[in-house]
Amino acid sequence: MFAQRWMWIAWPAFLVAAVLEVLVFSVVDPQDLHWFGQPVELSRQGVYTLSFFVFWIVTMLSSGLTTLLSMSPFEVNRCTLPASDRPNGCPKQECR
Secondary structure (H helix, E strand, C coil): HHHHHHHHHHHHHHHHHHHHHHHCCCCCHHHHHCCCCCCCCCCHHHHHHHHHHHHEEEEHHHHHHHHHHHHCCHHHHHHCCCCCHCCCCCCCCCCC
């Protein structure tokens, strides 16, 4: 289930990052970028690569938050231990 959720997050984020990369750099020339008043000391390819990963991380955070907020109360509150392995006094002890 974890791998499936990971793909729900990473794959759409990858596609959106690719679209953002195309949209941003069809308008902005990487050689014209400045960071705190200084020109960026990366090659064009370096700027493209770095910006793609920044876009991908930001969109993964967005997709991850959406996935987290879409979880049911059962998924959030379930105990990962089998009923026989739960310690005495566990609040979910009676939910065997």
